[in-house]
Amino acid sequence: MIILEGGCQVSQGAPLSGQAIALRMLELAAGGRLAESARDQVLYVLRGQGRVRLGDAVHEVAADTGLYLPGGVALAVERGPLACACVDTPAQGRPDARPHLARRAEKEARPTGDRWYQVLIDEQVTQFVGGIPPGRAPDHYHQYEEVLVILSGRGLMWAGRSSAPIAAGSCIYLPRRQVHCVENTGSGELCLLGVFYPAGSPAVRYPA
Numbered sequence: 001m002i003i004l005e006g007g008c009q010v011s012q013g014a015p016l017s018g019q020a021i022a023l024r025m026l027e028l029a030a031g032g033r034l035a036e037s038a039r040d041q042v043l044y045v046l047r048g049q050g051r052v053r054l055g056d057a058v059h060e061v062a063a064d065t066g067l068y069l070p071g072g073v074a075l076a077v078e079r080g081p082l083a084c085a086c087v088d089t090p091a092q093g094r095p096d097a098r099p100h101l102a103r104r105a106e107k108e109a110r111p112t113g114d115r116w117y118q119v120l121i122d123e124q125v126t127q128f129v130g131g132i133p134p135g136r137a138p139d140h141y142h143q144y145e146e147v148l149v150i151l152s153g154r155g156l157m158w159a160g161r162s163s164a165p166i167a168a169g170s171c172i173y174l175p176r177r178q179v180h181c182v183e184n185t186g187s188g189e190l191c192l193l194g195v196f197y198p199a200g201s202p203a204v205r206y207p208a
Contacts, residue, residue, distance in 0.1 A: 005160035008180060009173040016147060016173040021089050021125075021197050023147040023171055028082045034075040040091050041069040042127050043084045044120075044149075044193050050079035055099040064104035066120035066127050070097035085149050085171075087195040089125045097123070104129055112203040113137070117194075119202065126199040132190040136183035139208035146196035148172040148182070153190030156183040179208040 001011040009016050015024045026043075028034065030050065034041065049062035053076040054069070061067070061082065069075055071091035102120040109116045114133050121127035129151070139158065154167040158181040159174075166172065166182070174180055184190040194202060 002164040004157070004162040004164060006178040007175050008157070008159035008162075008178055010157050010164040010166065011171050013169055013171060016171055018145050018173050018175060020145050021087055021147060021195065023085065023087050023149070023173065023195075025171075026084045026086050028077045028080055028084060030077055030080040032077045032080065034069070034086070036072050036074045037069075037088065038071050038091060039088045040071050040123070040125060042087045042089065042121055042125055042195055043067040043069070043075070044127065045082050045084050046149075046151075047083040048081050050077060050082055052077055052082075054101065057099075059101055061101065064129075066102045066104070067099070068101070068121045068123055069099050070094075073099045085193060087125070087127075087147055089197045092124045110203070117202040122199060124199050125195060125197045126202065127193070127195045128202045129191065129193055130202060132182055132184045132192070134184045134187060137181055139179050139181045140205040141177050141179050141208060142174070142196065142205060143176065144196040144198055144200060145176045146174040146194060148174070149193040151191040151193055153184060153186050153188060155185045155190050158183060
């Protein structure tokens with residue numbers, strides 16, 4: 001793991017954790033189960049296809065599917081395997097919170113400058129997929145705590161004046177209000193998964 005300025009963490013698949021959110025990678029085989037947690041859990045299927053039981057409902061799932069499990073809800077894999085990124089966040093605590101899933105293919109891509117994003121899960125936590133063209137945007141910060149998983153492409157993760165190389169499979173933790181930038185050093189688009197808490201719009205950023 002590499003620790004950058006301000007406590008920004010960069011790793012290649014290793015678990016990351018901050019004050020409010022934590023990221024881990026899961027390999028869920030058929031017959032496997034993600035147990036109930038006191039915290040909310042947000043998953044993104046990176047690879048594989050199968051069938052899961054989410055609360056009382058059964059769903060067919062494949063890569064590029066987001067799943068939301070409020071605190072106290074388990075996930076059972078009836079057919080797999082599934083490789084997932086799982087983010088734990090503080091529980092919503094709402095009695096009407098229900099588990100559900102979102103397929104990326106069914107979500108609108110929204111432009112923001114020369115970039116785009118698709119919001120999959122938008123509860124008290126936001127899960128999105130975004131695209132970054134070659135180059136480096138101005139440094140900025142957010143009012144939320146965030147984790148990123150690089151889905152494709154290569155580049156540099158900047159935190160203030162420090163940086164670390166990133167590529168497909170790289171995982172990043174960004175503390176709240178940490179000045180940062182993802183630089184795309186490749187010739188094609190860099191695609192990433194982002195999850196942040198508390199919820200909001202991926203388009204909102206504050207100049208450094």
